Amino acid sequence: MKFDRPATANPIDRGRVVGIPHDRIDGPAKVTGSAPYAYERHDVAPNAAYGWMVGSAIAKGSIRSIDTRDAEAAAGVLAVITHKNAGPLGKGRMNTAHLLGGPRIEHYDQALAVVVAETLEQARDAARLVRIDYAREDGRFDLKAEKNKAVPPKSDPDTGAGDFATAFPKAAVRIDQTYTTPDHSHAMMEPHATTAAWTGGKLTVWTANQMIAWAVRELALTFRMKAEDIHVMSPYIGGGFGAKLFLRADAVLAALGAHAVGRPVKVALARPQIPNNTTHRPATIQRIRIGASKDGVIDAIGHEVWSGDLPGGGPEVAAQQTRLLYRGVNRMTAHRLATLDLPEGNAMRAPGEAVGLLALEVAMDELAEACGVDPVELRIRNDVQYDPEKGPERPFSSRKFVECLRQGADRFGWSRRKAVPGQVRDGRWLVGMGMASAFRNNLVQTSGARVSVDGQGRVVVETDMTDIGTGSYTVIAQTAAEMLGVPLSDVTVRLGDSHYPESAGSGGQWGANSATAGVYAACAALRGKLAQQAGFNAEDAVFEGRAIRSAGRTIPLKDAAGRRGTSAEDKIEFGDLTERYAQGTFGAHFCEVGVDMFTGETRVRRMGGAFAAGRILNPKSARNQVIGAMAMGVGAALMEELTVDTRFGYFVNHDMAEYHVPVHADIPEQDVLFIEELDDKSSPMKAKGVGELGICGAGAAVANAIYNACGVRIRDYPLTLDKIIGGMAEKRA
């Protein structure tokens, strides 16, 4: 099915199943621990041996020699695989560094060997016996030091409109500030893990991967195999946030190990290996300049971003939302990419916007204060209903930004905020409120599915779509139930298997909208078949109550399907609507914090927001996505930072004790309001993504609330208490 014209009325609009806050259909499996994750496949690989990764102890250089004899001789060890005996390996297109290093070493904790043994204990212990003699080379590890050598990345050219350079200096009110964000770690709860097995020349992997088809393709490139000889399964994934978008070392090492020992092998990265072995969200330096009239109307807006990555890597596109969010005739954005020899930077939840808005939305708060305009009102004044770089000829498909700002402010009690910082005290707590805009591009991806109805009338949906906690199982079931007129309980959803039709996968918050649109397409094809088999005109047939009705005649679905069942496969393919229309999801975050007047500790007291993201397919799981992302925004604001040791070139705090993410006690009650919206240019579902919107701007709302609470403006994330008490001391002086 081609989607190249705005959607018209369709069965999804009935809203009998879609749009209802159903409990997740995979819930009982998850709460009983019976949902199998990648390392837990005793059912299919009962005799799996255990692999343990050996990571590089240096950041850059090469292996002078590697001695595996002691490891091989250790009790239980079946094989030790290094670059010397792994055979020639290709590199996946989406990886920057090699997943098995050696002799060249590209980053700290790059995999250099895998030790395979009968037991986990044996493999882990023998890993220390792999002796590596390194030739260490100097590397570039400090973004600030490399900033001036950064170059424009080919992937992301500078953009602009009007004449920023001339207009900005002339503006009545000018903000010109630099903000920094540190490297972030996804820190999903399930470590990267794979069980791999070979049968003849064919490879089967049970892995934790957000993008099944990408994994197949990258494995084929790595092992120089045909894609059809590779079977990837990932039915349950313990979180990803972008960390599992790509093939990673666990899969390659498990496959190498299984090949070497002739039986299945499983590999999970140890938690302390993850931050340096896998990808992270790169640190940024961001300069934002905004020129506005005295009443806050933006005339010039510029956003420059510096980030770093390994040679061949890409930039953190933190200026991308600045191209679209606010009005202003004179504009510029620019990304500059430095070469760093740190671990590979890559996508983490809302790449670009998540950290771009940490800067832009604080700059807007600074502008609001400079103009004496309320921060909500400032954003309303600068709303724009078209792509401000391209002009009115590229309107937004739907932009309910102002509604989010107004309704969100009302619900939160924003009017009680005092504009001057430091006015509200509650015991030892200085209390403040902050807000920020939420904005994330709406992306869409081709997505396929196969849907069948069996002789009993049960519906089965198969697609290689993944559920990383997003609720894919449930919204897909809801879509099929709505389209075929059956209750949710009649639908079985099978996901995460490369034998199923290729889907959009889970990334860029495109998953739910694109994948359900693919299921919609397959269901539409199936409806056509079933109607025909029932002798109906497909256009007139109504699917409801487990039956097909047309012209006064009703035929049970199972009868139309026939004893052997009926199946159809199709995919949704998106035309140029995303080019003709700017498509985005919008929202407004509100936050109240307390800052301890003595110690500078910040506690978020309440959070709320209003969001417009098209049709909300399942308000329960969508709300969960938003509150979770808001909490991740709290993490970015208050605590998350991979600290670089620029002497050794690695992230020092590489475990969950030292890389802090929010715990229960950090997260207060959260209020989420979805603004009613149907976006007919996004997909036949009229939905948009919502999985990443919630993180966009959330941290800035916290930062702005801290400023409102105590009058300390920090532009260097995270806003830890040492910086806050430093600011308090400066203010006093």
Next chain:
Amino acid sequence: MRPFTYERAASPAAAARAAAAHQGARFIAGGTNLLDLMKLQIETPAHLIDVNPLGLDQVEETAQGGLRIGALVRNTDLAAHKRVRRDYPVLSRALLAGASAQLRNKATTAGNLLQRTRCPYFYDTSKPCNKRRPGSGCAAIKGFNRNLAILGTSEACIATHPSDMAVAMRLLDAVVETVAPDGSARAIPIANFHRLPGDTPHIETALVPGELITAVTLPRPLGGTQIYRKVRDRASYAFALVSVAAIFGKDGGARFAFGGLAPRPWRIDAADAVARNGPDAVADIALAGATTTPLNGFKTDLTRRTLAALYAEREARK
């Protein structure tokens, strides 16, 4: 984790004897710190002596009106013990500020005293660390040392002692009771229990090889207003940046012990002596001689501020 032999201890004296008899033996109780370190090859015992069968899990009244806390009393039980809650609330508070409920359910009184540092370089065997590998150097002094020590440090080591409980124990003048491999018992005042690093940061306590902690005793309750304030980077389940244990007496005097600042729970008698002069006077003495880095220098200001917070809280409770 290297292979080890394992035994279950029959008596405290036998455990101590066995430990002295085995090269590289370690006692294991809660295991929450030791196993963490063993998995990372930081601790590599050849022999584990499981002391859990020893009992030593009772809290009893002493003849002097204090408490004798068995070495294996779990952190949860000690924090929840009625006498501790009533008479030594600062100890309950310190325990409850530490770790998570799951860890407190396993972690023991003795094990908590013996907790090892959280210095990230100690935790990474590819990096130099004089505590882990004597003579290899200290990666922390010029590295990421935001949460490392500013007092009692040496050129060899700036690690902190991570325990909350030990800070309260130091405040309360606890005494550590042990049995040595030769069967002799001794009592070590907590002030002498933890050593400063000097040139030998790998030697952390006054215990001799094989010596087993059997109990910790607390003197008679002090009364007063008892407060434990822990300042950290998130609201729970994080190590202290700075913590202060305090007892304010009815006479206007007070005593303080500090965590997060030093290789051992930090207490300076002279600082207690000026408690009546307010938080800055206490801080001036307690922080005298602090050696800070650009990353951990904030701890001096934070300590002053935390002390000020305690004085304010004491006022509020009056």
Next chain:
Amino acid sequence: MTSDKYGGISRRAVLGGSAAACAAPVVASAGAPVRGERSGRPGATLPVTFKVNGKELHLNLDPRTTLLDALREHLRLTGTKKGCDHGQCGACTVIVDGRRINSCLTLAVMHEGDDVTTIEGLGTPERLHPMQRAFVIHDGYQCGYCTPGQICSAVAMLDEIEAGVPSHVTEDLARVSFSDAEVRERMSGNICRCAAYSNIVAAIRDVAGENS
């Protein structure tokens, strides 16, 4: 009200008595190293017997095997999750003799005679434990990986409140009662990176309400 589960506040403790007299009996299976005995050469396996979800199990384990790995790899009870393996996340939380612990930081051979309850012992998809049902109703999860640990932790946590064990946020150490703030503090040893925290608190609140 005190509970015997919390030995330190049991009547036994209040009455005093010598430690040795009160030492818990050590149950050893044939061949296990009873008190004072030791295992043979390094790397040799040791027998251990404990109950899991009501069923007595005899295992021969490398003494390095954690309780978590014994459950997941030997008993194939994979409901208990390995998130960090270092006591930093809580995904491996199980209930041993009524108390929640991190199963990653304890050796299986140290659990001779113990009674272990895992998520599989609380309920099944067909017969959910009330806490499991509440997590479904309140969407107290996303990816599901921390979920068994959250649920085991929550079940034991309510017992702790019931037994009067205070927490960091308990205002008066003598008076312990249920509140959202108590739940948030007491559940902070269970990290949920998806951060379904608000929903988890709602689920626990529901179950606590039913219990009271």
